[in-house]
Amino acid sequence: MENRHDEKQGHSRRSVLVGSLSGLSSIWLATHWPGILAAQEHAHALAKSGRPATLGFFSPDQASEIEAMAAQIIPTDDTPGAREAGAIYFIDRALTTFDQEKQAAYTIGLKDLRAKTRELFPSANKFSELNSAQQVQVLTAIEKTAFFGQVRSHTIIGFFANPEYGGNQEKIGWNLIGFEDKFAWEPPFGNYDRPNKQS
Amino acid sequence: MRKFSTATQVDFVIIGSGGAGGAVAKELSTSGFEVVVLEQGPRLEDRDFKHDELSIRSTPALVNDHALQPNTFRKTAQEKAQLASAISYGRCVGGGTVHYTGSQWRFHEIDFIERSRWGTIEGTGFADWPITYAELEPYYVKAEYEFGVSGVSGASPFDPPRSKPYPLPALPIKSAGVLFDRGCKKLELHPVPVPSAILSQPYQGRKACNHCGFCEWYGCEQGAKSSSLSSVIPAAEKTGRCEIRTGSYVREISVDKSGRVTGVIYFDSRKQEVFQKAKAVVLCANGSESPRLLLLSKSNLFPDGLANSSGLVGKYLMLGGTASASGIFDEPLNEFKSVMSTRAIEDFYDSDAKRGFYGGGRIDGRWGFMGPIGYALGGLPPDAPLWGTGYKNFVKENFNRTMTCQSYLTSLPLESNNITLDPDVKDAWGLPAMRVTYKDHPDGMKVKQYFLERSLEILEAAGAKKKWGNPVRETTTGGHLMGSCRMGNDPKTSVVDKFNRAHDVPNLFIVDGSSFVTSGRNHPTCTIEALAFRAAENMAKAAKSGSFKSSV
Numbered sequence: 240m241e242n243r244h245d246e247k248q249g250h251s252r253r254s255v256l257v258g259s260l261s262g263l264s265s266i267w268l269a270t271h272w273p274g275i276l277a278a279q280e281h282a283h284a285l286a287k288s289g290r291p292a293t294l295g296f297f298s299p300d301q302a303s304e305i306e307a308m309a310a311q312i313i314p315t316d317d318t319p320g321a322r323e324a325g326a327i328y329f330i331d332r333a334l335t336t337f338d339q340e341k342q343a344a345y346t347i348g349l350k351d352l353r354a355k356t357r358e359l360f361p362s363a364n365k366f367s368e369l370n371s372a373q374q375v376q377v378l379t380a381i382e383k384t385a386f387f388g389q390v391r392s393h394t395i396i397g398f399f400a401n402p403e404y405g406g407n408q409e410k411i412g413w414n415l416i417g418f419e420d421k422f423a424w425e426p427p428f429g430n431y432d433r434p435n436k437q438s
Numbered sequence: 439m440r441k442f443s444t445a446t447q448v449d450f451v452i453i454g455s456g457g458a459g460g461a462v463a464k465e466l467s468t469s470g471f472e473v474v475v476l477e478q479g480p481r482l483e484d485r486d487f488k489h490d491e492l493s494i495r496s497t498p499a500l501v502n503d504h505a506l507q508p509n510t511f512r513k514t515a516q517e518k519a520q521l522a523s524a525i526s527y528g529r530c531v532g533g534g535t536v537h538y539t540g541s542q543w544r545f546h547e548i549d550f551i552e553r554s555r556w557g558t559i560e561g562t563g564f565a566d567w568p569i570t571y572a573e574l575e576p577y578y579v580k581a582e583y584e585f586g587v588s589g590v591s592g593a594s595p596f597d598p599p600r601s602k603p604y605p606l607p608a609l610p611i612k613s614a615g616v617l618f619d620r621g622c623k624k625l626e627l628h629p630v631p632v633p634s635a636i637l638s639q640p641y642q643g644r645k646a647c648n649h650c651g652f653c654e655w656y657g658c659e660q661g662a663k664s665s666s667l668s669s670v671i672p673a674a675e676k677t678g679r680c681e682i683r684t685g686s687y688v689r690e691i692s693v694d695k696s697g698r699v700t701g702v703i704y705f706d707s708r709k710q711e712v713f714q715k716a717k718a719v720v721l722c723a724n725g726s727e728s729p730r731l732l733l734l735s736k737s738n739l740f741p742d743g744l745a746n747s748s749g750l751v752g753k754y755l756m757l758g759g760t761a762s763a764s765g766i767f768d769e770p771l772n773e774f775k776s777v778m779s780t781r782a783i784e785d786f787y788d789s790d791a792k793r794g795f796y797g798g799g800r801i802d803g804r805w806g807f808m809g810p811i812g813y814a815l816g817g818l819p820p821d822a823p824l825w826g827t828g829y830k831n832f833v834k835e836n837f838n839r840t841m842t843c844q845s846y847l848t849s850l851p852l853e854s855n856n857i858t859l860d861p862d863v864k865d866a867w868g869l870p871a872m873r874v875t876y877k878d879h880p881d882g883m884k885v886k887q888y889f890l891e892r893s894l895e896i897l898e899a900a901g902a903k904k905k906w907g908n909p910v911r912e913t914t915t916g917g918h919l920m921g922s923c924r925m926g927n928d929p930k931t932s933v934v935d936k937f938n939r940a941h942d943v944p945n946l947f948i949v950d951g952s953s954f955v956t957s958g959r960n961h962p963t964c965t966i967e968a969l970a971f972r973a974a975e976n977m978a979k980a981a982k983s984g985s986f987k988s989s990v
Contacts, residue, residue, distance in 0.1 A: 313829070314827050418837065424775040431767070
């Protein structure tokens with residue numbers, strides 16, 4: 240482990256892993272190895288302290304814009320969505336830990352979001368102040384941009400990552416899809432491998 | 439664990455601790471030899487393996503780190519290679535066997551003699567192996583018993599002959615397996631249980647699989663995956679004659695004036711150079727790093743790299759082919775539980791002239807997404823909504839109702855597909871980076887398309903209410919690293935002999951996927967481990983007979 244510790248120091252490690260060598264669609268995240276550990280530690284410390292989550296990168300104004308975007312990407316309906324799951328805290332933490340190099344893209348993207356908001360709704364000041372239908376209209380206009388793609392990826396990753404990363408609080412994402420992380424399972428695992436269904 | 443001084447001339451230095459290095463270490467140490475295994479990565483224990491999809495996807499915890507060890511990639515020698523994460527391999531004690539799926543298929547008889555059966559293929563290095571299936575069969579048995587494999591002997595009508603049944607019964611079938619089985623039978627195909635290097639029952643003091651589901655790409659916290667870390671390496675250490683030295687990044691295999699190997703130079707975890715003396719060296723660094731290290735080991739006697747009089751070190755790289763299609767079913771499959779894959783077919787294994795191209799493979803039924811993040815970002819059909827209520831509902835409905843048919847396919851050996859040293863880019867130790875040049879043979883693209891179509895038929899026959907194929911793509915990344923130091927009887931056309939000894943250097947052995955002559959059906963691990971046991975047995979014989987000066 241000593242050398243691993245050693246290697247953590249000093250390298251800019253934009254490492255791209257793994258996806259799937261089996262050729263399936265896969266995500267490719269670029270991250271910092273120490274950063275991701277820091278993100279986890281930060282989240283753990285916060286959870287233990289019982290303090291409310293704080294923002295490290297976004298201003299309150301920026302946070303409300305990104306949170307509104309995340310809440311359109313995974314909306315709240317009869318079940319909780321990205322807002323309740325804490326997407327904004329996951330993204331903020333990512334930008335101060337393992338995805339620091341994406342800060343500039345967010346800053347520029349937020350300006351473009353405001354510009355698009357004003358272009359479509361000249362009387363509006365902020366994206367987050369639009370009604371839901373208007374927000375959908377703005378996002379539809381920018382859904383092919385790299386910025387939207389980044390916010391989408393971050394929102395989804397946080398929503399389905401381990402809860403300690405902060406974007407899947409109270410396992411809201413996992414509960415939505417019926418995923419459980421248990422140490423052990425026993426057959427039958429699904430409906431089709433029940434003994435009476437196997438033939 | 440035994441520790442050796444670097445000044446001690448140990449019997450063998452083994453470079454790499456994966457399926458090959460672990461098997462060689464076990465065989466040699468139990469035969470009475472003193473061995474030092476150099477592993478560039480750390481030693482992780484079962485308790486270090488976590489259920490954390492974000493971390494395993496985004497950090498090089500178990501695999502090579504392209505930030506430290508950059509690759510460059512180009513399709514042809516005419517292009518300038520660009521930085522790319524082309525090659526992936528295990529980088530911890532146990533190597534790739536720590537994170538692999540555990541699909542533990544033997545090669546078939548045909549895999550060793552395809553050139554004789556099929557004929558020449560112009561512009562390729564398509565050749566028979568210098569050994570047959572029958573010669574390797576006892577070592578397949580050995581690999582299955584030493585590592586621990588679960589399966590059903592004789593289940594496949596296409597199975598090659600076996601002299602001993604699998605040591606463990608098959609793992610329980612999953613829902614994707616049942617559906618795959620159903621679809622295949624409707625098409626009059628022959629689905630069979632997948633042989634898995636995962637324990638279905640306790641074995642040799644190890645625990646059985648608990649079906650936690652964090653398997654492919656994850657390390658097993660239970661030690662139930664039959665990695666070399668959980669099986670042969672502890673057994674080797676128990677002899678008192680084997681040291682596993684982690685954080686050891688080898689930069690040169692050294693030779694004396696007579697052209698015999700004297701030991702290796704490696705960087706320790708503080709990046710200090712260390713020379714370890716040895717009577718013989720066994721290179722098990724995988725099909726990409728083994729040729730790279732030989733090319734790095736230039737000397738007056740070996741100006742083009744060690745063991746490279748043929749000029750073939752690094753050439754004929756084969757990364758295998760893949761194709762996949764997914765489908766959605768009415769009821770929950772819950773494929774996030776248990777092992778990756780439980781049923782497969784071998785009906786399209788052999789080449790068939792009627793198809794009009796060389797190639798074949800296996801298809802298995804599986805989930806295939808590694809976890810909820812993988813599914814939510816990459817598991818939906820191309821026409822599914824990307825965000826909003828439609829997206830949320832789609833993920834909610836189908837996360838547990840989706841499965842994939844995954845194909846593992848041949849790739850042809852081409853001299854133009856290879857590992858070389860990049861002239862410009864360096865790794866974090868100042869050594870030339872690995873440059874990968876790779877472009878599929880046209881038959882490699884045709885076989886992908888053929889298997890994609892078969893996969894869609896199986897999903898249809900299984901009753902999928904929706905199905906889609908992932909468009910076939912040219913291979914630009916790989917983790918099944920084969921062919922780059924090929925085996926053969928003629929030193930002019932191969933790098934190692936039939937016992938994995940370098941033709942040019944009597945006390946150097948190269949044992950990993952690099953010695954493959956053809957790609958099999960892109961499930962290399964079982965054959966790598968069998969070759970390693972066979973090679974090590976012969977190394978032991980040669981060493982006991984007094985020297986490494988003559989051929990075995």
